Amino acid sequence: MSTSRANAPYHHGNLRNALLDAALVILEREGEAGLGLRDLARAVGVSPAAPYRHFDSRAALLEALAVTGFQRFTRAMDEVAASGPADLASAMGKTYVLFALQNRALFRLMFSPQLRRDHRPGLRMASDAAFATLRHVIGGDLKEGRVAALAAWARVHGLAVLLLDGQIALQAGEDIEALVTAIVENRPVAP
Known part of the structure; x- marks a missing residue:
């Protein structure tokens, strides 16, 4: 059984705040049209499903x-x-x-x-x-x-x-x- 970091689940300290911070940057740079949950997940470095835990x-x-x-x-x-x-x-x-x-x-x-x-x-x-x-x-x-x-x-x-x-x-x-x-x-x- 391996205990390497590659098999460990991804944990983010405060994902909701990190998502909001990144969303504010995207909003100011690209406008509201540039905001999507999948793109936001990519910007923060989490799975595409992760933002849905905080924003449905x-x-x-x-x-x-x-x-x-x-x-x-x-x-x-x-x-x-x-x-x-x-x-x-x-x-x-x-x-x-x-x-x-x-x-x-x-x-x-x-x-x-x-x-x-x-x-x-x-x-x-x-x-x-x-x-x-x-x-x-x-x-x-x-x-x-x-x-x-x-x-x-x-x-x-x-x-x-x-x-x-x-x-x-x-x-x-x-x-x-x-x-x-x-x-x-x-x-x-x-x-």
């Missing part, structure tokens, strides 16, 4: 990626809030847009109409947590606070999408971060 379908993988995105986004917003900026709402708005620009494919996946939140409780909880962070900053009573938070969200989300789609062109020498700050704070850009 491609849709489940996409949902997990979107949840990861919302969790990262919420952490970024919490960090901004904890830093105590003078204008918290503007600082969070800037963080929102910059997160979108730095995580283009992930951001698009997070808000993809393909991932219907009403059928995915994990995704609903993650997106609700992100919105709750914004709502907490805006404040107000239940109805007014919700409307104010939705208005703030629409403004920064619209700006993010316009920038992602190339609908707002940068002028020569223009700094994207300065432009985003000026728009979010509703002030002219310093020359």
Whole structure:
């Protein structure tokens, strides 16, 4: 009886996280269309069946990626809030847009109409947590606070999408971060 490593089963320390990490790289490099469970298994170096232990379908993988995105986004917003900026709402708005620009494919996946939140409780909880962070900053009573938070969200989300789609062109020498700050704070850009 042989006890060589060649006969030992393959073990991965934390396969789910390794799959998600690799999927994020593929997502940013190739877009959502480049994500398949078999290709992901190959990228991580596991059998084609291994990813199915953690994601029963491609849709489940996409949902997990979107949840990861919302969790990262919420952490970024919490960090901004904890830093105590003078204008918290503007600082969070800037963080929102910059997160979108730095995580283009992930951001698009997070808000993809393909991932219907009403059928995915994990995704609903993650997106609700992100919105709750914004709502907490805006404040107000239940109805007014919700409307104010939705208005703030629409403004920064619209700006993010316009920038992602190339609908707002940068002028020569223009700094994207300065432009985003000026728009979010509703002030002219310093020359």
